[in-house]
Structures are given as structure tokens and as C-alpha cells.
Amino acid sequence: MIWQERLADKGIISQLSNDLSVSFFLAKLLAARGFSNHAEAESFLRPKLAHLQDPFDIENMQRAVSKIIKSIDEQQAILLVGDYDVDGISSVAIVQQIISKLGGNVSFVIPRRKDGGYGLSKAVLSRGLKNKKYSLVIALDCGTNSKEEADFLENQKIDLIVVDHHQSKGDLSSFPIFLNPHLGKDYEVPWLNLCTTGLAFKLSHALVKALRNEGNEIALKISMKEFLPLSALGTLADLVPLKNENRILAKFGLKHLGNNPSPGIEAIFEESKIIKTTNLESEDVTFKIAPMINACGRLDDPGVATSLLLENDPQKCKLLARKMSTYNSERRAIEAMLTDEAVKLAEDEFCEEPAIVACGKGKCWNPGVVGIVAGKLANSMRKPCLVLAKTEEDEYRGSGRGAKGINLVNALAECEENLEHWGGHPVAVGLTVKKGQLKNFKKSFLRAIKKQAELNDLVQYLKIDAFVELKDINNTLLEEINQLSPFGQGNHEPILAIQKIKLAEKPRKVGSGEHFQFGIKSMGQIISGIAWRMADNIPPTDQEIDVAFRLRWNTWNQRRSLQMVLVEWKLHIKTRK
Ligand SMILES: [Mn+2]
Numbered sequence: 122m123i124w125q126e127r128l129a130d131k132g133i134i135s136q137l138s139n140d141l142s143v144s145f146f147l148a149k150l151l152a153a154r155g156f157s158n159h160a161e162a163e164s165f166l167r168p169k170l171a172h173l174q175d176p177f178d179i180e181n182m183q184r185a186v187s188k189i190i191k192s193i194d195e196q197q198a199i200l201l202v203g204d205y206d207v208d209g210i211s212s213v214a215i216v217q218q219i220i221s222k223l224g225g226n227v228s229f230v231i232p233r234r235k236d237g238g239y240g241l242s243k244a245v246l247s248r249g250l251k252n253k254k255y256s257l258v259i260a261l262d263c264g265t266n267s268k269e270e271a272d273f274l275e276n277q278k279i280d281l282i283v284v285d286h287h288q289s290k291g292d293l294s295s296f297p298i299f300l301n302p303h304l305g306k307d308y309e310v311p312w313l314n315l316c317t318t319g320l321a322f323k324l325s326h327a328l329v330k331a332l333r334n335e336g337n338e339i340a341l342k343i344s345m346k347e348f349l350p351l352s353a354l355g356t357l358a359d360l361v362p363l364k365n366e367n368r369i370l371a372k373f374g375l376k377h378l379g380n381n382p383s384p385g386i387e388a389i390f391e392e393s394k395i396i397k398t399t400n401l402e403s404e405d406v407t408f409k410i411a412p413m414i415n416a417c418g419r420l421d422d423p424g425v426a427t428s429l430l431l432e433n434d435p436q437k438c439k440l441l442a443r444k445m446s447t448y449n450s451e452r453r454a455i456e457a458m459l460t461d462e463a464v465k466l467a468e469d470e471f472c473e474e475p476a477i478v479a480c481g482k483g484k485c486w487n488p489g490v491v492g493i494v495a496g497k498l499a500n501s502m503r504k505p506c507l508v509l510a511k512t513e514e515d516e517y518r519g520s521g522r523g524a525k526g527i528n529l530v531n532a533l534a535e536c537e538e539n540l541e542h543w544g545g546h547p548v549a550v551g552l553t554v555k556k557g558q559l560k561n562f563k564k565s566f567l568r569a570i571k572k573q574a575e576l577n578d579l580v581q582y583l584k585i586d587a588f589v590e591l592k593d594i595n596n597t598l599l600e601e602i603n604q605l606s607p608f609g610q611g612n613h614e615p616i617l618a619i620q621k622i623k624l625a626e627k628p629r630k631v632g633s634g635e636h637f638q639f640g641i642k643s644m645g646q647i648i649s650g651i652a653w654r655m656a657d658n659i660p661p662t663d664q665e666i667d668v669a670f671r672l673r674w675n676t677w678n679q680r681r682s683l684q685m686v687l688v689e690w691k692l693h694i695k696t697r698k
Pocket residue numbers: 208209262286316317359
């Protein structure tokens with residue numbers, strides 16, 4: 122890979138450094154992220170909850186709020202239907218909590234994969250609506266494209282509010298009240314990229330605001346901060362860009378999550394060995410908490426996770442978290458088997474192709490796990506990957522994950538005639554291939570990807586945020602970097618590079634031999650580093666090398682030290698870069 126520094130205008134850097142009273146280094150990181158004026162950079166660097174816009178700015182918010190308040194006032198039953206992933210489950214927990222706090226009669230149902238799966242479907246509605254007479258259904262993280270189900274509810278005289286951030290495919294039903302930022306015409310609003318927990322937060326805020334205006338005692342006592350942790354869970358897990366309002370919710374949500382977890386979250390912390398702290402990182406959510414929540418829906422019943430998030434009894438939370446942890450271990454085992462099989466297929470059949478379509482059947486081809494494996498393969502092979510499992514109905518169904526510069530939604534649109542169902546985002550899709558169409562589908566999918574790939578620049582670059590000197594690496598530098606956190610989609614963690622250094626000693630393989638540790642000598646001290654899954658490419662000790670890395674805290678026995686997480690290394694050649 123070619124290392125390329127993210128450059129920025131020197132004038133802008135000094136201006137930002139001056140205006141914001143920050144170091145030249147931090148100003149450079151900001152400028153290289155595209156910030157050029159004081160106001161924008163300031164609100165990014167120092168976000169405030171008060172920067173969240175009025176929730177009533179979102180189209181249809183007033184209508185949704187009036188409908189919910191009417192149902193609460195008249196004590197009519199409200200049913201929440203959420204998706205089975207972290208975003209859906211956390212959204213259900215937020216809305217369930219706010220409506221029941223306000224005295225409403227509310228219950229929830231989450232679809233199960235084994236009952237036919239995703240979203241606002243007839244199956245989930247018949248399960249949810251069976252015991253009571255409902256007057257309102259709120260769909261969370263699903264429902265944008267459920268035209269038939271909307272018609273069904275309309276016929277039953279049950280109102281429907283859809284709180285969702287999925288794009289629409291063609292005509293929408295005119296009946297539901299949509300809270301979906303992508304259906305509006307304004308693409309500049311700071312809430313455009315909220316996921317459903319973000320929208321659920323805004324909806325809760327709007328309810329509280331409206332009722333406070335009426336002098337409602339309960340609403341006056343509710344603190345919106347309580348709902349921040351769940352909003353952060355969905356925002357980080359759903360990989361929406363961490364800018365604008367998403368950044369505010371993720372940043373403050375993480376802080377509250379780490380400082381003041383609910384009993385359910387605290388039980389998850391214990392199971393996944395997270396230490397209660399103010400410095401919770403986005404990876405604690407994406408690598409530890411989110412997989413535990415998702416595992417419930419992948420293997421069995423996502424309702425387990427919702428119950429945990431809503432439970433206040435620490436003893437019950439412990440049992441639920443235990444159960445989630447067991448699901449998660451099972452998920453890991455299945456994932457490992459499926460990855461092996463899919464990698465074999467990819468190497469045999471698709472090594473010359475611009476994309477991978479791995480299909481199979483049997484025990485490890487679990488529909489709940491195909492998406493993760495597709496993601497792993499897409500990452501490691503750097504090309505788009507679909508993983509499809511054969512269902513009992515003899516159809517191939519699964520998930521796809523994209524690669525740089527490829528839009529999977531556009532690619533699938535070109536294969537529409539071979540597909541039964543499909544949908545998703547440019548980098549993540551779900552699909553079912555029509556019976557008997559697998560071969561044709563593969564062909565047209567590969568053709569569509571090839572077309573897109575040809576338009577792309579095939580040279581791979583590693584973008585370096587800043588070249589630094591060994592002597593610059595210290596605690597202050599990392600504290601400055603962390604002012605840009607939380608990192609994730611749309612707000613990458615900076616990659617630093619140092620040129621022309623020698624390792625302090627021979628690197629040591631760790632783990633089961635797939636990783637290695639290394640050290641670099643600086644001002645008489647050794648800064649240690651870790652290289653995950655890079656043990657097949659260990660740098661020499663007797664030659665000068667360049668290293669690209671992320672700088673992190675490494676906490677060990679409650680002591681914090683600096684650690685480099687290696688991204689790539691190469692032998693140093695005399696010309697810069
Ligand atoms: Mn979502």
C-alpha cells in the first residue's frame with residue numbers, strides 16, 4: 122500500500138490552532154478532516170447536549186407526539202415492534218421506558234429469525250396483537266417498506282407510526298406517520314444520519330417537551346440523560362457516521378453508559394469484563410456489548426436482550442446476561458466454522474473474481490451469522506462478499522458486505538430479476554435469491570461489481586493523519602487525539618506514522634502465535650506496541666523501518682500506559698513516504 126499523508130492548508134491549521142487554543146498537531150488533525158472554520162471545528166471538538174436541535178424540527182414529529190399522547194390519555198394499548206439488532210432492541214427499550222414512565226399502556230414484540238425474520242411482518246404482528254386490543258403500533262428500525270402490513274393495520278383501524286432510518290424502495294403507504302429523516306427533502310439537517318435509537322431519543326424528547334408545556338408533573342421530572350446510553354448503543358452498533366447529532370449522542374451516551382450503567386448494562390459489563398469507567402470507548406460497544414445483544418437474535422430470541430435492558434433487579438439481570446453470554450459463545454463457534462467453509466469457497470471459486478458469493482447449507486450456515494462472516498471476508502479479502510445459506514424452503518438467503526468504492530444497493534438493483542427480496546445500505550445488504558436463479562444471480566452480480574470496480578482507482582492507499590517524530594509520542598499527544606473521539610464510522614481514529622526507526626528488541630509472538638509485540642526506544646524509555654494478526658510478517662531488528670500505527674491506552678492492573686497498535690510497517694527508504 123502507498124502511504125499518503127492527509128494534507129491540510131497551513132494557513133487554516135494555524136488559524137484553527139489559534140482560534141481554538143489547541144496545538145498545531147490537533148489543529149492539523151481537524152483541518153485534515155475538512156474543518157476550515159472556527160464554529161464548525163469548535164462544535165465538533167467540544168460538542169454539547171444543548172447543540173441537539175429541537176426534536177419538533179423533524180417532519181411529522183408533532184403528529185406522532187399527538188397520537189402517542191392521545192393513546193396515553195385514553196389508556197389505549199400501544200404495541201412496539203422493533204428489529205432484532207442492537208438499534209432495534211435499544212430503540213424499543215427507550216420508547217417502552219418513556220411511554221410507561223408517562224403512564225401509558227405499552228408492550229413490545231421483537232421478530233424472531235426462525236419465524237420468518239426481519240421487520241414489521243404479518244408474522245410478528247399476529248404474535249404481538251393477539252392478546253389485547255391495540256389502538257397504536259409503533260414500528261422501530263423497520264416498517265419503511267412494509268406497505269402491506271400498513272394496509273392491514275389501517276383496515277383493523279390501528280394507527281401506525283414508523284420510526285426508521287432505512288431508505289424507501291418505491292412507493293410508500295400514505296397511512297403511517299413516518300419519522301424517517303431520509304424521506305425529507307432537506308439533506309443539510311444535523312439529524313439526517315440518525316439511526317433509530319437517535320430518532321427514538323428525539324421522539325422521547327419531543328414527548329417530554331410537549332407534556333412539560335402542559336405542566337405534566339411526571340414529564341417535568343424526567344431527565345433526558347437517562348436515555349443517552351441506549352441511544353449511544355444503537356448509534357455505535359449501527360455504524361452511522363459519528364458526526365453532527367450522532368456524535369453528540371455517542372459521546373455523551375458513552376460517558377453516561379460507563380459512569381452510570383443501568384443494572385442490565387452493568388450485568389453485561391461484568392460478563393464481558395468491561396470496567397466501569399468514564400473513558401468507555403466506542404470499541405467497548407462495537408466489540409463487546411453489541412455482539413452480546415445481537416447474539417440473542419442471531420441464535421434464538423432477541424427478547425432476552427430487551428428484557429435485560431428494561432430489568433432493574435440486579436439478580437435477574439445477572440441471569441439474563443449469563444444467558445446472553447452463552448448465546449454469544451455459541452455464535453462465535455458457529456462463526457468460526459462458517460468462516461472456514463466460506464474462505465475455502467472464496468479461494469477455490471472466486472480468487473480471480475471481483476467479488477465473493479459463498480453459498481452453502483448445513484449446521485454452520487446459520488442465517489443469524491452469515492452477515493458477520495460476510496463482513497469478515499469482505500475485510501480480509503478486500504472485496505465485496507455475499508454469504509447465502511440454503512433455507513428449508515430451498516431458497517438461498519443471506520447478507521452481503523461491501524468494499525471500498527462499491528455500492529451493493531446499486532449492484533443488487535441490477536440483479537433485481539433474480540431476487541425475491543432485497544434491501545439495505547450501500548455497504549450492507551440482505552437478500553433472498555429466487556428459487557432456481559442462483560447461477561444467473563451470481564453471474565449478473567459479478568458483472569455489476571466488475572462494472573463498478575472498473576470505474577474505481579485500484580491503487581490502495583493508506584492514509585496517514587500525521588507523520589510524527591518519536592520524541593512527540595507522549596501522554597499529551599494521546600489526550601489530544603482522544604478529543605476527537607468517539608471514533609467509528611465517519612470519524613476515523615487517526616493513524617500516525619514514524620519514519621526511520623529501529624526496534625528496541627526482537628518482536629515476541631503472543632496469543633496463539635498470530636500476534637506480535639514490539640518495542641521502540643524513545644528518550645530512554647520503551648514504548649510498546651502490539652500487532653494484531655500480523656505475526657506472519659514480522660519486521661527485522663537490524664534495519665530502519667517506518668511504522669504506521671494508532672496510539673492507544675493500554676490498561677493493565679489498573680495502570681495506564683501508551684501503546685502503539687501497528688497498522689502497517691515497511692523498510693525505510695531514503696525519500697520521504
Ligand atoms: Mn438501524
